[in-house]
Amino acid sequence: MAITDAMIVPTDDCSSWLETHFDLLGNAAAIRSNRQSFTKGERIYTRNETAHHAYAVLEGAVRASHCLPDGRRHLRAFHLPGEIFGLDGDALRSHETEALVKTTMLAVRLDDLDREAGLDAGLAWGLCNLAAGELRKAREHMVLLGRKSALERVAAFLLEMDRRLATKGVMSLPMCEHDMADYLGLSNETVSRCLTKLQALRIIVLSKRRTVRFLDRAGLHEFDAS
Amino acid sequence: MAITDAMIVPTDDCSSWLETHFDLLGNAAAIRSNRQSFTKGERIYTRNETAHHAYAVLEGAVRASHCLPDGRRHLRAFHLPGEIFGLDGDALRSHETEALVKTTMLAVRLDDLDREAGLDAGLAWGLCNLAAGELRKAREHMVLLGRKSALERVAAFLLEMDRRLATKGVMSLPMCEHDMADYLGLSNETVSRCLTKLQALRIIVLSKRRTVRFLDRAGLHEFDAS
DNA sequence: CGGACCGTTGAAACCAGTCAAAGGATGTGG
DNA sequence: CCACATCCTTTGACTGGTTTCAACGGTCCG
Numbered sequence: 001m002a003i004t005d006a007m008i009v010p011t012d013d014c015s016s017w018l019e020t021h022f023d024l025l026g027n028a029a030a031i032r033s034n035r036q037s038f039t040k041g042e043r044i045y046t047r048n049e050t051a052h053h054a055y056a057v058l059e060g061a062v063r064a065s066h067c068l069p070d071g072r073r074h075l076r077a078f079h080l081p082g083e084i085f086g087l088d089g090d091a092l093r094s095h096e097t098e099a100l101v102k103t104t105m106l107a108v109r110l111d112d113l114d115r116e117a118g119l120d121a122g123l124a125w126g127l128c129n130l131a132a133g134e135l136r137k138a139r140e141h142m143v144l145l146g147r148k149s150a151l152e153r154v155a156a157f158l159l160e161m162d163r164r165l166a167t168k169g170v171m172s173l174p175m176c177e178h179d180m181a182d183y184l185g186l187s188n189e190t191v192s193r194c195l196t197k198l199q200a201l202r203i204i205v206l207s208k209r210r211t212v213r214f215l216d217r218a219g220l221h222e223f224d225a226s
Numbered sequence: 227m228a229i230t231d232a233m234i235v236p237t238d239d240c241s242s243w244l245e246t247h248f249d250l251l252g253n254a255a256a257i258r259s260n261r262q263s264f265t266k267g268e269r270i271y272t273r274n275e276t277a278h279h280a281y282a283v284l285e286g287a288v289r290a291s292h293c294l295p296d297g298r299r300h301l302r303a304f305h306l307p308g309e310i311f312g313l314d315g316d317a318l319r320s321h322e323t324e325a326l327v328k329t330t331m332l333a334v335r336l337d338d339l340d341r342e343a344g345l346d347a348g349l350a351w352g353l354c355n356l357a358a359g360e361l362r363k364a365r366e367h368m369v370l371l372g373r374k375s376a377l378e379r380v381a382a383f384l385l386e387m388d389r390r391l392a393t394k395g396v397m398s399l400p401m402c403e404h405d406m407a408d409y410l411g412l413s414n415e416t417v418s419r420c421l422t423k424l425q426a427l428r429i430i431v432l433s434k435r436r437t438v439r440f441l442d443r444a445g446l447h448e449f450d451a452s
Numbered sequence: 453c454g455g456a457c458c459g460t461t462g463a464a465a466c467c468a469g470t471c472a473a474a475g476g477a478t479g480t481g482g
Numbered sequence: 483c484c485a486c487a488t489c490c491t492t493t494g495a496c497t498g499g500t501t502t503c504a505a506c507g508g509t510c511c512g
Binding site: 147 | 292298300313314343344349350367368369373408
Binding site for chain 3: 402403404417422
């Protein structure tokens, strides 16, 4: 099953990861949490649904999407191992989320979180800084969507995934080109053409489907005008 | 001076506004803050500068922009009266901010804020929810940038400003069309053409420069496919 | 009064989208 | 284990919305 390549995070019970990113929650015993698994394509939550949990991705990948009435779709974010999502501060979900591959997550009760964060300043401030960081990243992505060419977007995307998937050598992407397209504000055909072009320029190699090897990271950075 | 139309917030010493949005800071005596005024076009902070303050806009308007190496510019946000910015969670600024018109703000020391938020859970959690709300709005804007047509973007922008400026009847925009364009990921010519078209359709009236009157809000909502 | 900026309009070029078709990979069920 | 259906990817040709380039008038401000 080639997909397992994309499941990067060490599954040695996620404790080391919890310490670095999520001990905010780890040492708050009053916050109930449990592991949940989702299969490929499975819905996690949908639009206008009441928000019950925040999620910490342990393994796999999640897409957060929003559809316009006429069917146009946009991906607001990918959530990869080591990241937290579902903490939008709204009672109702404004988007829907689905697992891209088999995904396991830690689900945290929002009502517990809300209560504890009102008491535990360290927890609340940690979550605030986490949200602020997400906000900064979202606004950087807005520059990509508003002002970058197709090739620049794809180059930036590859570098972003290289960073976030923390992979060595060969990168195995968990999402299809259609998802990349909706994340980058492009059509899937355009994404395909850009990847083909980057390969022709000897900057990347697409060995198997969704598997990227970098030949020239510096060259990629030149395309990604940040 | 026509610009004053854009300065909406009741200047009766901003206390009522502080109560609703910012009493988080108001009752924390250990947080030093002071009023600051900026003239039209004045820089507030610039890229790669060390972050010292967060700001609460009392009156006026601010743009947060990011430039690519080749000069392309994108506006990440407008900050209007009643809104808070500059709390990005990073030591160095990732963007620059300028006053669009004469603007007065409450400047809050970040080191004080950081210290107090580590102690006061109510403050920290309030700021967290504020950041989460900003994140949600930023991601909604991403849909606009990634998937909407020029006319849809301009329609959505007018409705957004109508909401955020809390104006009755005639709306006086504090930003020029070039700024709108960079906020919406369009060229200034396209923005102009869209506004002209909306006027030809009897949906808005542009009486004076930057002054918009709504004839048909329902019609605008039809263009804004959310 | 003059200059800079802003807004408007037209014409042409171009990038990316759309439509279409074909091959490849994947997964399912017989 | 194979056949088949579905989804994904790729490529080409065409279309079209937006950008770019250019020119002009208006407004604001020094």
